[in-house]
Amino acid sequence: MRFNLLQPAMNIRLEDSGALPILIFFGALLVGGFLKPTSERRMDPAKLMAIAAFLLSALFYQQQRLDRLEQVWVNGNRVVAANYLETAEQYDRAGYLPLVRDPASANLWDTDHYQRPLELIAADGSSTDTEYGAKAADRTSFIKPILWAIDILGIGILLLIIFGYAERMYAAFKQHIYAYVYIAPAMIGMFVLVFFPFAYGIALAFTDTTLFNESLPFQERLIGLANFKAILGDFNLYERTADGIIWNYANFYWTLFITVLWTVSNVFIGVTVGFLLAMALNTEGLRGKAIYRVLLILPWAIPNYITALVWRGMFHPQFGVINQVLQMFGLEPVKWFDGVVSSFITGVATNGWLSFPFMMVVILGALQSIPRDMYEAAEVEGANRWQRLRFITLPLLKPTLIPAIVLSVVWTFNMFNIIFLVSGGEPAGANEILVTKAYKLAFENYQYAYAAAYSTVIFIILLAYGVFQTRVSKATESF
Structure with a gap:
């Protein structure tokens, strides 16, 4: 029938x-x-x-x-x-x-x-x-x-x-009809390539669309907020057994925790290393400054998927160069992708290598725009290096640094290539971040609507972060 x-x-x-x-x-x-x-x-x-x-x-x-x-x-x-x-x-x-x-x-x-x-x-x-x-x-x-x-x-x-x-x-x-005519091609492209897919993804999140029922009329697949309730309402984060605590790596809140930890770790490394290198390159009288700049920007110039594959090979448990170095010092080789912590470290190391050049370039450009007269006047007044850094450098870096940090957070939060290509989220999905989890839900489990709801949650989180960060830091205000 x-x-x-x-x-x-x-x-x-x-x-x-x-x-x-x-x-x-x-x-x-x-x-x-x-x-x-x-x-x-x-x-x-x-x-x-x-x-x-x-x-x-x-x-x-x-x-x-x-x-x-x-x-x-x-x-x-x-x-x-x-x-x-x-x-x-x-x-x-x-x-x-x-x-x-x-x-x-x-x-x-x-x-x-x-x-x-x-x-x-x-x-x-x-x-x-x-x-x-x-x-x-x-x-x-x-x-x-x-x-x-x-x-x-x-x-x-x-x-x-x-x-x-x-x-x-x-x-x-x-x-202003001519102005609208000039921007019409760009607006049409934005609508077709950005706004329409975005709106369709949000609409898809309110359905139960999978590989097996996608031919049904859209109205018959609507289920309201059921996907969001399933994602946000699952608090089964762990289970206590006689052998100890078993963590539910498939839980949304575990994945969110790993994503936040991943983002904070990588942004901290990128900003810290980038700031230190920028300060070093901004030193007066430094010889070979141009060569150092070229060498330090190379990790950012290489496509990140190539870098990810290179680092994955370096972390290979048997043939990887990192384990070879450890054995040279008499240490045991590490099975990097078998442990939750060690697998997480592989991703952080790879992405840290990719992220610091961007911060270095941004901070170096901001440092070079600070007038030297301000440092000289502060030095005449008896300010030491720490005081000049605290009261001159950091405040004048703020309008440039805060937007760069916001961008870095968004990029790192959605850094699909590194997780997918280096660790693959192993072991057992413990190191998945939200964007890789959404990808696997869509293209491995074929739960298109559930993955769309996951993506919508990611967008809401990043939107809330961007608004909060901008308002708190008042980064849009100029000095």
């Missing part, structure tokens, strides 16, 4: 809801010029009536729509249940593998074409409209927030019209 439960609901026309006359009237109200754009921000009766009319008509329409969807779902379930019962009775009468109607075998005969249990028929073959209605209400509950969001968007557009913002935007567009 093949029956698409929600397909009839997708064919509902706007006229079926009975709300079309109200919407047409309201549209005619705006088009006919009942509300004239104005620059005044006060809410006169006409504006209030327009907003109230829009909200009431939208609420009426969405309620009619939801009722219609639920009714179609209930009717569809009745048809499916009747067909399944009839099919089961025919099998029983014909004597072909009689199906026992009990909870253990219900999924054998009460499923859709993806073998998902429909739960339309009880074990004894009975069904009630009350159960259908409850399931229908639960099925359509995810639509309500979407409709509310559309209502809010509609009110926002209405306010733009009645307060004259839309008219002023159109006037500005006409005045």
Whole structure:
């Protein structure tokens, strides 16, 4: 039996809801010029009536729509249940593998074409409209927030019209039309390559899309916040046994902890080493300064995936140069990728090697922009080296250093290549970071929606960090 439960609901026309006359009237109200754009921000009766009319008509329409969807779902379930019962009775009468109607075998005969249990028929073959209605209400509950969001968007557009913002935007567009034409190709490219995939990824996070059901209509895969609840609501971080504590490396919070530790460690190494090298290269009278700059920037110039593969070979337990050096000093070779800590060290060492040149270049450029007169005046006043560093160098480096640190945090937080190519997240996924975990969920486990939810959580974390860091440090303020 093949029956698409929600397909009839997708064919509902706007006229079926009975709300079309109200919407047409309201549209005619705006088009006919009942509300004239104005620059005044006060809410006169006409504006209030327009907003109230829009909200009431939208609420009426969405309620009619939801009722219609639920009714179609209930009717569809009745048809499916009747067909399944009839099919089961025919099998029983014909004597072909009689199906026992009990909870253990219900999924054998009460499923859709993806073998998902429909739960339309009880074990004894009975069904009630009350159960259908409850399931229908639960099925359509995810639509309500979407409709509310559309209502809010509609009110926002209405306010733009009645307060004259839309008219002023159109006037500005006409005045600067050539500028918009020039930036149109870039904006189209940004929309196609950035904004649309980003929006689709967020929408995908609210579904249960996998490799096995991606051909279903998008509406049938919507499950609301279930993926986010599964990610953020799993607090099973460890388990106590007789042999000790067993950590759940697949848990989101373990992966988040490793990601934060990974980010902090690498940014600290990059900033510290980069700052020290920049201070050394900024020393007056240093011979071979140009050669040192070229040599120290080489790790950053080499593609990071090549560097990752080189370092992975260096950490090879049998043939790696690092273990060869350890054996030269009489030490035992280390199986770097077998331990949680040692595997983490391999990633930090590799990424630290890649990260310090960027910080060195940024800090060196900022140091060279500091006037020498300030140091000379401070030296005349009796300031020692530490005081000159504390009260002159560091404050003047802040506007340059803070944005560089923010960028470094974002890059390191999402540093896919190093983890994936050097340690692979081993052992047993203990050293996965969020971005590699999302990749494996999508392209190894084929849980596309769950991976999209993971990526959305990553974006929210980084967005919150960027806003917090910028506001706290006031890095956008110049001296």
